[in-house]
Structures are given as structure tokens and as C-alpha cells.
Amino acid sequence: MATAVCLSLVLRWLRCEGLSWAFGWVSLVLSAHNQPSPHRQCPGPALHSEQRPKPPLADPQAPQPGGQRRAGQGGAPRLLLTLPAAGGEQREGKEQREGQRSEARLPSLVLPAAAKGRSRAAPSAAQPPGGAVRCGAGPGIALLLLLFPFLLLLLLLLLLLLLPSLAARWRRRAQEPGGRPRAARLGAREMTQDWSDYALWWEQKKCWLLKTHWTLDKCGVQADAKLLFTTQHKMLRLRLPNMKTVRLKVSFSSVVFKVVSDICKILNIRRSEELSLLKQSEDAIRKKKKKDKNNKEPVTEDILNLCNSPVSSGLSASPGLYSKTMMPIYDPVSGTPASSTITWFSDSPLTEQNCNILAFSHPICSPETLAEMYQPRTLADKARLNAGWLDSSRSLMEQGILEDDQLLLRFKYYTFFDLNPKYDAVRINQIYEQARWAILLEEVDCTEEEMLIFAALQYHISKLSSSSETQNFPGESEVDEIEAALSNLEVALEGGKTSNILEDITDIPKLADYLRLVRPRKLSIKSIKPYWFVFKDTSVSYFKNTESSHGEPIEKLNLKGCEVVPDVNVAAKKFGIKLLIPVADGMNELYLRCENENQYARWMAACVLASKGKTMADSSYRPEVHKILSFLKMKNWSMSPQAVSDTENVDMKPECFVSLRYTKKYKSKQLAARILEAHQNVSQMSLVEAKLRFIQAWQSLPEFGLSYYIVRFKGSKKDDVLGVSYNRLIRIDIATGDPITTWRFSNMKQWNVNWEIRQVAIEFDQNVSIAFTCLSADCKSIHEYIGGYIFLSTRSKDHNETLDEELFHKLTGGQE
Numbered sequence: 001m002a003t004a005v006c007l008s009l010v011l012r013w014l015r016c017e018g019l020s021w022a023f024g025w026v027s028l029v030l031s032a033h034n035q036p037s038p039h040r041q042c043p044g045p046a047l048h049s050e051q052r053p054k055p056p057l058a059d060p061q062a063p064q065p066g067g068q069r070r071a072g073q074g075g076a077p078r079l080l081l082t083l084p085a086a087g088g089e090q091r092e093g094k095e096q097r098e099g100q101r102s103e104a105r106l107p108s109l110v111l112p113a114a115a116k117g118r119s120r121a122a123p124s125a126a127q128p129p130g131g132a133v134r135c136g137a138g139p140g141i142a143l144l145l146l147l148f149p150f151l152l153l154l155l156l157l158l159l160l161l162l163l164p165s166l167a168a169r170w171r172r173r174a175q176e177p178g179g180r181p182r183a184a185r186l187g188a189r190e191m192t193q194d195w196s197d198y199a200l201w202w203e204q205k206k207c208w209l210l211k212t213h214w215t216l217d218k219c220g221v222q223a224d225a226k227l228l229f230t231t232q233h234k235m236l237r238l239r240l241p242n243m244k245t246v247r248l249k250v251s252f253s254s255v256v257f258k259v260v261s262d263i264c265k266i267l268n269i270r271r272s273e274e275l276s277l278l279k280q281s282e283d284a285i286r287k288k289k290k291k292d293k294n295n296k297e298p299v300t301e302d303i304l305n306l307c308n309s310p311v312s313s314g315l316s317a318s319p320g321l322y323s324k325t326m327m328p329i330y331d332p333v334s335g336t337p338a339s340s341t342i343t344w345f346s347d348s349p350l351t352e353q354n355c356n357i358l359a360f361s362h363p364i365c366s367p368e369t370l371a372e373m374y375q376p377r378t379l380a381d382k383a384r385l386n387a388g389w390l391d392s393s394r395s396l397m398e399q400g401i402l403e404d405d406q407l408l409l410r411f412k413y414y415t416f417f418d419l420n421p422k423y424d425a426v427r428i429n430q431i432y433e434q435a436r437w438a439i440l441l442e443e444v445d446c447t448e449e450e451m452l453i454f455a456a457l458q459y460h461i462s463k464l465s466s467s468s469e470t471q472n473f474p475g476e477s478e479v480d481e482i483e484a485a486l487s488n489l490e491v492a493l494e495g496g497k498t499s500n501i502l503e504d505i506t507d508i509p510k511l512a513d514y515l516r517l518v519r520p521r522k523l524s525i526k527s528i529k530p531y532w533f534v535f536k537d538t539s540v541s542y543f544k545n546t547e548s549s550h551g552e553p554i555e556k557l558n559l560k561g562c563e564v565v566p567d568v569n570v571a572a573k574k575f576g577i578k579l580l581i582p583v584a585d586g587m588n589e590l591y592l593r594c595e596n597e598n599q600y601a602r603w604m605a606a607c608v609l610a611s612k613g614k615t616m617a618d619s620s621y622r623p624e625v626h627k628i629l630s631f632l633k634m635k636n637w638s639m640s641p642q643a644v645s646d647t648e649n650v651d652m653k654p655e656c657f658v659s660l661r662y663t664k665k666y667k668s669k670q671l672a673a674r675i676l677e678a679h680q681n682v683s684q685m686s687l688v689e690a691k692l693r694f695i696q697a698w699q700s701l702p703e704f705g706l707s708y709y710i711v712r713f714k715g716s717k718k719d720d721v722l723g724v725s726y727n728r729l730i731r732i733d734i735a736t737g738d739p740i741t742t743w744r745f746s747n748m749k750q751w752n753v754n755w756e757i758r759q760v761a762i763e764f765d766q767n768v769s770i771a772f773t774c775l776s777a778d779c780k781s782i783h784e785y786i787g788g789y790i791f792l793s794t795r796s797k798d799h800n801e802t803l804d805e806e807l808f809h810k811l812t813g814g815q816e
Helices: 002-034 088-098 139-175 182-187 256-267 282-294 340-344 367-372 379-388 425-440 448-466 481-494 498-506 597-611 621-635 641-649 660-665 668-679 687-699 779-792 805-812
Strands: 078-082 108-112 198-202 207-209 227-231 233-239 245-251 275-278 303-305 406-411 510-519 527-536 539-543 555-558 563-569 574-583 586-594 707-713 720-724 728-732 739-744 748-754 759-764 768-774
Touching (some): 245 256, 256 275, 406 425, 425 687, 563 597, 574 597, 586 597, 621 687
Parallel strands (some): 233 406
Antiparallel strands (some): 275 406, 510 586, 707 720, 728 739, 748 759
């Protein structure tokens, strides 16, 4: 700014005064140069009287040419002094001797009169040549005089140009007395843009160069490498389990495990280690393109924009999720107590939107929309769904994800740990939505009776979600948090009665009752016989009758590591337990038939715990019995006349609550009547309770939590399906869907991956080893599933727990 002002002033002066002064100076120098003088005594145009002879006084009466006073001009009278023409020959001789270059003459020069007013007359023509006035300068001095003003102007301009930078430099030194290196001072002059989010991306190697203290040569970068200087945080579209799309900014240079953790902090979801990012399958993308092509009008997708969140902007989020205070927080606007979910994630951008966008279910989709969505039909189709899981140990750009791409955020590991309705409103709703779509799209098989239970719960949840009475999270004020914590502390300190402790140590609980044993046979009719069964520890033994129970049993079955599948039809009074017990050559299949609901609940709970290696002395036995009884109660309904009449008064689309298989099997009115009939047993539940019951019913299905992959075992000539669950691996026949062998993680000694041939090898107890190659996905996906489930089994309910990310990568990353 100062430079511009100074330049404008100089140019203005040059335009007004400087040019006239410069031209006058040049003409004066040239005129002086044209009058040679051998003595070179006169430096300027002024003539000194003592240096020239005094001419005789002219006649005052004589005319004075050119000497008249101009009108209106005061001051001393002026005289016209004309240089004499006489003595030209002598002057020419002298000019030739002195080497004069110019012969131009100054015809006249106006001089001021004497100070006392005396006027001098012009010299006469007879004046001698020596009396002529000669004043001049040499060529060197004349050239210097000619260039001097221009050099002065140039120097002035340079000073004006350098003055602002010098002043800024002096100010910086004054502000930083310690001084800085030259490189730092030069860098301070750069633009004020924040470059901290920028990094180098190596396109050929598909990797980030994040070690800024390394040289390019140490990173392996050659002269032909193409590096992209780009931002690390970019926009990404995520489709949540409830089919809601959010748009937010995430780190494309961090590993996926860290990215999912940041996303969950934005979305108010605890236990981020249970989720991951999934790419849509090619079949789903193909069906969506076909749907968009058939639609005449373009479909506008409602996207929730969360790009202004602290984590999205590349800033650090809150330090930890488990350091929140238990003091109540009140809404500053309404004055009412704030939601516990909002309190827990107080730094989330969803706080301003009251967290209701993701914590409540959206309206049920239409049957047409459901029919247009991709539904896996076979085990191979289900296996292809799991091929899109991203590697948790690599970044998004390393796996081909670009800015503004769309990914699916899903619960990858089916171990929903520490579900708390007070803090997990969003988490519970998203788990419910993922379970609901798994039922509707038949990703998990269920019976007709179970489908009606799921439909009744969906109908009840949709009613509660649409009403304005459920906008506050139910059950928050029912049990005070401090009282619950104190009661738990009291129980922990007391430890129960002494007699109960001694009883647990000395007496191991057991079950004994008459049950019917069913052994399926391929070439004959099933044999159904009653036996006296005794359940103790993790084994079940059966005898011919009660009297023979003191002797040797007919057979003793160890249920540790077995598959327990419910075989129940409440309407038909069928309460069966299907057991798949692993043996050397495969699976031993048998059924236990119970007489009533209570007997079934006790024996089913015992079998479930025994399959996990637990006994009935475990504290989870009674809650398991209660959960089974409540689930049976939901299934136990009878058609009432009121339910039939309600179908005409209720505005319900039953096709939205069941899979396509049942919409083709029954008419709309028939489905509505059966859904309302089942709804009678769940109509009194709260919103969160209904969602939790839906999740529990989903977890009780035989295929719950199984992730399928097409593999080929070592030594086998055909492909099989490998099911990966939270506690076991199952080898399944790809043609029939029947389980062949089960291996428990609790019996696993070690596993490793041969990255050269992409083969997974696992070693179990009793010298059992398996090896297989994955055909439907990379073997890294199965390796990560196994390591991830083992990592999740190490969690505890300590609220001060911090996630051990290093252990996760150690178990899942591998050494490629």
C-alpha cells in the first residue's frame, strides 16, 4: 500500500513539475556545452563582471534593440547581450586547436542589470576578440550533468520499492527478538492458508506418504513417480442400517478402524468396534441401476448433512466416551432434563437436532420398494454380501474409495455388548433396523410363526414412533441411576448370603426329568422314545428309567461346542431342542422333546450355556430362562373376535411387515388379522422394550450372527460354505445347507495365514487342524472376522475402559 502511494506521488510530480525542470536542465547543459572556453572558468550560465573586460558605455540616446522593458514586467531592467561576430577567424583557429566538436553559437543571452541599477550597453562591433565572453564545459562533465537527475530519480524509485519490505522485516524482528532461521522467515511470507490437512498421495503404489520427516528417497519415490498433494479429510456418503443416508467428512488417510470410531462419535453410537464399512454388492448395484432406469422421474434422496462436525473438520473429538459425569444436565431452552444419549455425546453435532433423527424409526417402506430391493436367495448369494467388507487395517483411498462415494455402515460383529437404553438410543435403533431388514429381505431364515411375531413388533414400534407421546426416552426416570449404582454396589459388597455361597461351591445344579429322544434316520422312520435325562455340568446323560439312573447311562453327551437350535411351534404345542454335537466324522444330530413351556425353557437355557462351556451355576442361567419364557409368551396367542373386527378399523399395510414369501402366500386381510392377533401379546410394551425384544428374537434364530463365505478345504474337490459366528466356525454343505462340522473358538490353539497362496490354517485341540482357501472374498476378510471376535471377547463392563486399538490390529492385521 505504501509503495503504491509513493509511486503515485512521484509520477504526479513528474507529470506536473519534474518534466519541465528536467527539460530545462538539459537545454541549459547543451547551451553551456556549445560555448567553448579555454579556461573553463564559468560553471553555469551566470556571467561575472570581474572576469570580462568592461566595455565602453553606450550612448544613452542610442536605440537598444531588444532591450525594451516589457509591459507589465517590473524589477531591474534587462539587457540583451549579443556575442560579437568579429574575430571569427581567430575563434575558429582556437576551436580547431582545442578540439571543439560543435560550432553552434548562442545568439543572445539575457542578463540581469547591475545591482545598483546601472545598465550596460551591448559591445560595439569594433570590440576586440579577447573581450568576448566564453563560458562552456567539457564533454565528460556535461554528460554527468545530463545523467545526474535521472540517476537521482532511479535511486529514489528503488528506495520507495524496497521501503515496505524492509519495514515489514524490521517489524518481524522486533516481534521475535530471538530470531528465526532464514527458511522460517521466508516461509512466514507465504499465504495464510492452513496446509495442515494436506499430504502426499502416491498413485502408483496406492499409499500415503505421512512420515514427513522422511526424505522422498527413503520412501522409495523415484523420478517417474506421480504424487498428488491433496487433503486427507474428504466428503463421504454413508447409508446407515435404517436406510438413512448421511454425508460427512472423514479421514481418507487413517485406517478404517479409526475412521469408523470417528464416525460413531459423530452419530452417537457407542462400541464402535462392533461396526465397519461395507461396499455394496454388484448384484445390489445392478438392481438399483435397473430400478433407476425404469423410473420416469428421478428419485431425490434425503441426505442428512453432518459435514460441520468437529471430527469431520479434522479436529480432535472428545477425549473418551466413558469419562462423562453422572450429574443431570438440563436443556437451556425448555428447562427439562436432557436426554442421557445427548448428555453422553455432548460434543456431537446431533445434539442440536435432539438426536431424534437416528434414534427413532422412520415410516415403513412400501411393498413396491421392498420388492425392488436386492434379496439373497441362496447361501452363495449370502456369501457374496460379505465380500464387500473393507480392510480395517488400511485407509479408504488405499482400497479404492474416492471422495463422495457411498458406503454402508453396518454392525459387522454380532456381539452387542453392554446395551444400555439410557445411553444407546441410537445404537439400539440401528441394531433394530439392521435386524428388521435382515428379516424382511430373508437374509436370515425364520418360521412363519416367528415372522408374525416380528411383524407384530414392527407394527407396534411404528405406532409408538409416529406418536408424539414417545419423543422422550421411556424408562429414564423409572430407575434413578444413582440408586441403581448404589444397589449394585451393595450387592457386590454383601456378596449374598453365606449359605448360598456354600451351596454354589458344594452343590452343582442339575436337571432331571423325562424327555423324549428323537434320532433322525435317513433310511427308516424316526424313533421317538421317552428316557430319563439328567443334565449336570455341560453334559447330558439319559437312562431307561428313574431306577436305572444310579448306574451307567445309555449314552452321555458332552454339549460343549455343540449347536443348539430351537424347534418350537407354540400353536401346535411343540417344544423341541435340536442338538448338533460335533464328532470325529461330522455332526451327531438328535432332538429333545419337552412337555410344556416351563420344562422347555429350563432345558433350553441349560443347553445354550453348556454349548458355551458354562454350567447352570452361572449367573446368566436364570435370565436366559426368563428370556425364553417371554419369547414363548409372545408366540402364544389365540384368535379373538376383537382382532378380526380390528382389521377393518385399522389402517395397516401388512405387506410392509413381512417378507415377500408371505405376501404371496396370504391375502392382505389374512395377514392383517394374524398380525393383530400376535400384537395382543406385545401391545403393552414401551418403545425401547419392543426394540430390545425384537433384537432378542432375532438373536434366538438358528442362523443369527452367521457370516458366510465360499471356501475350498484342503484335500477337498468341491466348494463348501464356511459360516463364521461369534464363537464358532461351521462347515456347511453348499447344496443342502446342512451343517457338516463345527469348530469352537474356545478349542482353538492358533491360526495363521499363508499370504503367498492365500490360505488360512487353524489348529484346534485334540490334534484337529483345518486349512482352506476363500473363493468368494479375500482370505484377509475371514482372518479379520476370527481375530475380531476374539478381540471382542476380551471386553469388560468397566466404564473406564479404553479401546485397545493396537491389540485389535495385532489380531486382525496379519503380516502381508
